Amino acid sequence: MKEGRETTGGIEYVVGAEKGIREIVRDEDVMPLLESALSAGASRVEVTDSRGGTLWACGASSGNNDSATVERRPVFLEGEPAGSLVVEASPGSQLRLNDLAGLLCAALNKIITNSLKRMLTTEIHTSVVNRTYEELLETNKRLRASESRYRELAENLDRKVQERTEELKRMHTRLIQQEKAASIGLLAAGVAHEINNPIGFISSNLNTLKRYISRFTEMMDFYRAAIEEADKAGGGITEAACRKWSDLKLDFIVRDVEELISQSLDGAERVRKIVSDLKGFSHVDDSKEDIVDLNTEIERTFNVLVHEIPEDAEIVKEFGSLPGFLCNPAMICQVFLNIILNSLQARRQGLKLHVSTKHVDGNITVAFSDNGPGIPEEVRNRIFEPFFTTKDVGAGTGLGLTVTLDIVTAYGGDIEVTSCPGKGTTFVIRLPAERREHVKVR
C-alpha cells in the first residue's frame, strides 16, 4: 500500500513528500566535489544510497578493500542517514585519507542540505503557483461542468421543444378533429333540415294514402254489398258502381297514388342517401380505406352541403371518368368540403362554382374554380399556414387548407392555387391514381 501520491485540495506537491538524494542533488553540484577529491590524491570516490547502490562515482577502483585505504562516511538527508560517501586511496599513497573524507563529507552534506532547502522552497513555490493553476483548472472544470449543464439544458430544451411540438401536433390534430366536428355540427343542422323535407312529404303523403285507402276500402265494401243486392234483385250494378266511383273521385286517386308512392320512394331514398353521406362524415376517426370514385365523393360532399349553398349559386360539375381511388373516404371528403366551403364563404351572392375532374397521365386532378374575390398576392403563399385566416374571429380557424394540404400530401398529391384578385380562385388538387407507397393517412 502506498499513500501520499494522490492529490488533495487541489495541491499537487505534498510538503514533506519523500525524495531520494538524486532527486534533490544535481550532478553538477556533486561531480566537481568528487573530481576535486581525485585531484587531491584519492583514487576513487563514490556516493552510494542507503542500500549501497552507486549514486555518483569518480575514478577507478583499486579493488582493494583494506580499511587503511578506504574511508566511509554517512550522508544525511533531512538529518537521516541516506547513504555513504566512500573514498579510496591507492595503496601506499601518502594521502591523509581520513581528513579528506571528513572534508568531503561535510561539503557533500552541506550541498545536500542546501539543495533540499532550494528544492523545498522551489517546490512549495511551484505548489503555490500550482495552486493558482489548480484554481484555474478548478474554475475551468466548473466552467466545463456548467457548460455541460448548459449542453444538457440545451439537449433538454431540444427534447422539450420536441415534446412541445408533439403536443402542439396533438393539439393541432385535436383542433382539426374539432373543426371537423364543428363542420359536421353545421352540416348536421343542414342535414336535419334536409331530412325534415322528405320526411315531411313522406308522412303527409302517407296520411293522404291512408285517406285514399279508406276510400278504396269503402269502394270495396260498396261492391260487395251491391253484388249481394244485384243477386237478389237482378241488374243496375254498373250504373250504381260508376256513380260511387266518381263520388269517391277514384279516377284522381288512382293517378295520385302512383305519384305519391313514387314521391315517397324518392323521399325515402333521399333520406337514406343523406344519412349515408352524414355517416361518411361522422366517421372521421374511422381510418378504414376503401377504393372510391372521387366523383361520387364530390357529389356526396355537395349533398351534405346542400343547405349551405345559396339558391342562386350556380354549380357546374364536369366529371371525367376516374379510376377507383384508394383512400379514406372521410378524409377525401374533408378535402373537398374545405375547398368548397371556402368558395361558398368567399362569395354569397352570384357564386359560380365550377368543379371538374380528369384522369390524365396517372394523375387524378380535381379543379374547383370560383368567381369569388380571389386571394391577394401577398397572402397567397400563407393560406396553407396553420391558423392563417382573413376571416373574422370565430368565423375561421385558418386550419381548413392546412388540413386539406396535409391530407393531399399524405396521398402523394399536391395542390396548386391560381387566383386573380377580383375574378376568382382556382384550386387544383392533383392525386396520383396509383399510390406509390402505402401511406397510412390518419
Add this chain to the structure above:
Amino acid sequence: MIEFDRTEKRMVLKLVFYGPALSGKTTNLLRLHDLLSREGRGELMVLDTRDDRTIFFDLLPFFLVTPGGLKIKVKVYTVPGQVKHDATRKAVLQRADGVAFIADSRVSEVANNYSSFENLEKNLAFVGIDIERIPLVIQFNKRDLSDIVPEADIERVWRPTGIPVFMASALEGWGVVETFSRLVELTYDSIDGKCGLSEGYGLDREDFVGRLTKRVQGS
C-alpha cells in the same frame, strides 16, 4: 500521512505547528531540538528565505525503527503565520497527521489567535482534513510575559472544545516538550487504529512517545 509503504516498511508522518505570526512556533522547534536527544532526531532546517517571502517554514525530522522493523519518520513543520502565506500554510497542512496550535498569550494577540485558528479550520477543510478527527493540541506560549490572558480565562474558553491546552514559555523552555508529547500521543492513537502500529509492528504508545520525546541527558 505522507507515506505508508507496508512492503518497504516505511512510514512518513507529518506534524504541523500552526499559529499566528510570531507566536513562537520556530522557537518551539528550536527548543525541541535543544531539549530532545540527538538520537532519533535530525537537524532543524530553518527555511526563512529572506529573498522569497512566500516561503517560510521550518522542519525538524525525527526517526525511529519499531521492533517490527517499520521505519517511521516524523516530520515536524512550522507554518508561516502571516496572512499572505495562506497558500504555503495549505501546502504544509496537506496530509498532516497532527497539529499543534501555538497561540500567543499576550492580551493584545487575542484577536490574532482567533483569526489564525479560524484560518486553521478553514484550511484543514480545504485540504480535506476533518478538524474533529485530526490530533490537535493548543499551546498558549509566552507565559513568561506579564500582559497575558489569565489561564482561567483560557481554560474557560477552550475546555469546552475538548482540545488539550498547554501553558508554555518557549523562550524559557517549559511546556514545549509537554505540548509535543501530547500531540505525539494523540497522533499515535489515530495512526495505531489505522495502521496497526502495536499489533503489526510491535510499537506501543509509550514506546512511540518515549522515543520521540526522549530528553537530552540532564535537561
